[in-house]
Amino acid sequence: MDSINERFEKKTKYDDHKQSKRDGFTFIGEGMKLDGCTVLVGDSIIEYWPPEFFYRYEFATGTRVVNRGIGGDTSDRMLERLTENVTGLSPKNVVILVGTNDFGLGAPVEFPYCNIERAINLIKSTLPNVNIILMSVLPVNSKVQLISCVGKRDNDLIDELNVKLERLAASYGVAYYDANRLLKDKKGRLDKAYTYDGLHPNAQGYAQISDGLIELFR
Numbered sequence: 283m284d285s286i287n288e289r290f291e292k293k294t295k296y297d298d299h300k301q302s303k304r305d306g307f308t309f310i311g312e313g314m315k316l317d318g319c320t321v322l323v324g325d326s327i328i329e330y331w332p333p334e335f336f337y338r339y340e341f342a343t344g345t346r347v348v349n350r351g352i353g354g355d356t357s358d359r360m361l362e363r364l365t366e367n368v369t370g371l372s373p374k375n376v377v378i379l380v381g382t383n384d385f386g387l388g389a390p391v392e393f394p395y396c397n398i399e400r401a402i403n404l405i406k407s408t409l410p411n412v413n414i415i416l417m418s419v420l421p422v423n424s425k426v427q428l429i430s431c432v433g434k435r436d437n438d439l440i441d442e443l444n445v446k447l448e449r450l451a452a453s454y455g456v457a458y459y460d461a462n463r464l465l466k467d468k469k470g471r472l473d474k475a476y477t478y479d480g481l482h483p484n485a486q487g488y489a490q491i492s493d494g495l496i497e498l499f500r
Contacts, residue, residue: 357397
């Protein structure tokens, strides 16, 4: 696995924009008391999640939902920032959704799988009582736009990874949320009704999957 990480190290290195987001999250975390919050961590699919879908949960429970998504994030870079951006907040729920950008760079299934397993180990070793929710990597649809942003992402590889992630979650005793069953069309692609570009959910897509995710929060 280390040789695979080394192969993709330069490709996944943060540019100034992503590094600034990571540093900003760290700065905010150091200055605010967020113990017992719920943290969403991952790539742009997390970053773009409309906070309004969590307002009712926050109001009912008094629990903050904190977004730590960075657009373009890959599993190895997310793993690197977990301590400063996630576990350092002492959350009670951690939601992980990452992997699509790994495939966008041509990485094999083992690359995101092994990094996500390491992430689960790191979180559990630091916060043994935390509730981890591992989300399925969402499907894509290259037919939504004339010039597609899907790139090298492939639904067969995404499905293969998700099968492994569901088994991984079971083996570690963490929750697995299969959001794909709500978002796929009959051909196994991200349904056009739930996306604006074939990669990211639109508001309707986030609406489809938000309630099911919240049900897994503690």
